[in-house]
């Protein structure tokens with residue numbers, strides 16, 4: 001069992017030694033407030049996900065942001081499991097769907113399906129709304145193994161950006177006031193994709209499942225914590241020179257911020273030759289026969305784009 005949720009008795013770890021400023025998520029708590037949060041920073045993990053498919057810029061940003069969101073949500077898991085976020089647009093949208101998932105302890109992956117010509121027509125700085133169109137939805141699935149119930153929450157994709165949609169999800173599905181920012185962009189120096197995010201949530205004050213008790217002081221604290229969080233700039237979330245401790249200090253030094261041990265994140269796909277083989281073997285033999293080209297059946301993983309080749313004998317033809 002793995003505990004990732006910060007508890008009041010956890011010893012705070014301030015400025016822990018770490019090899020890299022990237023590919024990690026850090027829980028934190030603001031002193032004197034019932035507010036907890038998480039900050040995430042991705043370097044190579046998100047660069048690998050985006051460049052595996054060479055997505056056009058506006059879609060690359062969206063994929064990166066969705067991976068960040070999966071990292072923020074997934075790192076809250078108390079037990080082994082996974083979080084999957086799927087964003088599905090209506091038929092007429094340039095982007096068909098996006099998916100990102102997080103598997104404990106910290107593996108992320110993601111991909112997008114889109115209409116190349118329609119996306120090119122939208123240009124390089126297409127907005128979230130123009131990419132997704134109207135009438136889409138986002139589903140978040142939390143799966144914590146066989147003994148735990150699978151949970152799924154759904155929210156309409158009708159915000160101006162992915163952050164807004166996620167905030168609505170937290171309000172509707174978990175009744176948790178949440179402020180959240182996501183960012184993804186190309187680093188001008190290295191030319192590599194980077195992504196980052198931060199979220200703060202107001203901790204439940206009432207009993208589990210009961211009404212949330214927000215007295216005046218609490219409301220003022222929450223307002224202050226969320227406004228300070230909103231002041232973060234996208235470039236700060238992405239800056240390779242600014243580590244997350246510095247960023248959190250910048251935002252919350254007046255109140256004091258307690259930073260907990262980070263979780264390392266990496267890009268890891270769950271595809272394997274065996275897994276793909278069992279998928280192929282479920283196809284009708286006639287379909288498989290049609291897939292043979294030059295004596296081989298080839299397939300690429302839709303997530304990581306890894307290439308697999310099989311002989312007809314491998315599949316039992």
Ligand SMILES: [Zn+2]
Pocket residue numbers: 269270271301302303304305306
């Ligand atoms: Zn894969």
